[in-house]
Amino acid sequence: MHAIAVTRPGGPEVLEWREVPDPRPAPGEVLIEVAAAGLNRADLLQRQGHYPPPPGASEFPGMECSGVVAEVGEDVEGFRAGDEVCALLAGGGYAEKVPVPWEQVLPVPEGVSLVEAAALPEVACTVWSNVFMVGRLRRGETLLVHGGASGIGTFALQLAKAFGSRVVVTAGSADKIARCLELGADEAVNYREEDFAEKVTADVILDIIGAKYLARNISALATGGRLVVIGLQGGAKGDLDLGRLLAKRASIHATALRTRSVAEKGVIVRGVRDNVWPLVGAGSVRPIVHAVIPMADAAHAHRVLESGEHIGKVLLVR
Structure with missing residues (x-):
């Protein structure tokens, strides 16, 4: 088969489409013939x-894909050759075939094309696990999503609205703000022009920035609020006012998905x-x-993602 190899650490030019050995499914795995793969910042x-x-x-690289089950290993439940599927991966999506537990x-999902389905696994699992399982967002509460026009952001705002929550997003351009509002956001803050902490009080904050936003995120939390950090685009180390966190009876959670066990x-x-x-099917x-x-x-797809001008997901297709 062919796959995208990272020939050395560097810019997009280090990505090379090359012939590599065909994989086989181990016990407990299915082998997917890949139709499309989703890009994520972790790939960069x-x-x-x-x-x-x-x-x-x-x-x-590649942490999510869609395609058709080509082969089924021993001890696999619920799937057979020919099934149209999408999958959450620890790696390997930029390839013609990939084995996955x-x-x-x-x-x-119903109503979604095989190619479009590659845009779903990583964002759906990230949003469900962080906003709902960890953040415990409830109907009527307010969710603040940083990077509302990203793949995760566009999915998070739609899902939270579908569950009856109020959603505020941050974005960096008029076009992105307009798109977030079209998708159902109740309010959008242009982070280049306004301070979200002066405008928003949120029960749950989904944060991709990290240290740069830490103090302002604490300011924006409601009493009993939950800050869930899933990215560190603004740095890993910041000052935390524990007194303010204590006074609000608030909490901070930091999570990663890729390194979790298969069982998790x-x-x-x-x-x-x-x-x-x-909800996707409906x-x-x-x-x-x-x-x-x-x-x-x-390489071109990575440049598109790195530009920051995209709204939603960038996909690779066979």
Whole structure:
């Protein structure tokens, strides 16, 4: 088969479409013939040498894909050859085939094309596990989503609205703000022009920035609020006013998805299938795709993602 290899740490030019040995499914795995793969910022970090795959995972980038089950290993439940699926991966999505534990595989939701489905696994599992399982967002509460026009942001705002919450997003341009409002956000703050902490009080904050926003996130939390940090685009170390956190009876959680065990991911995937997939199938929540780019041109796709001008997901297709 062919796959995108990272030839050395560096810029997009280090990505190379090359012939590699065909994988086989181990017991408990299905082999997916990939139709499309979703891009994530973690892929950029891996390419730069800052985020190696977990032990035992594929060395090729790609944390989500869609495709058709080509082969089923021993001890697999619920899937057979020919099934159209999408999957949460620890790596290997930028390839023509990828083996994945069956617990991390999902059927393609009703009303979603096989290619579009590649935009779903990572964002759906990230949002469900962090906003709802960790953040415990409830109907009528307010969710603040940083990076509202991103793949995670566009999914989070739709899902929270579908569950009856009020949603505020931050974004960095008029076009992105307009799109977030079209998707159902109740309010959008241009972070280049306004301080969100002066405008928003939120019960749950989904944060991709980290240290740069830490103090302002604490300011924006409501009493009993929950800050969930899933990214460190603004740095890893910041000053925390514990007195303010204590006075608000608030909490901070920091999570990562890629390095969790198969069993932990399986719990999240089952939660997505039971609670999120029906909403996707009904059209209440849908994947937002910015661009579809040939997999062999992954370098161009990385440049699109790095530009920060996209709204929703960037996909690679076979």
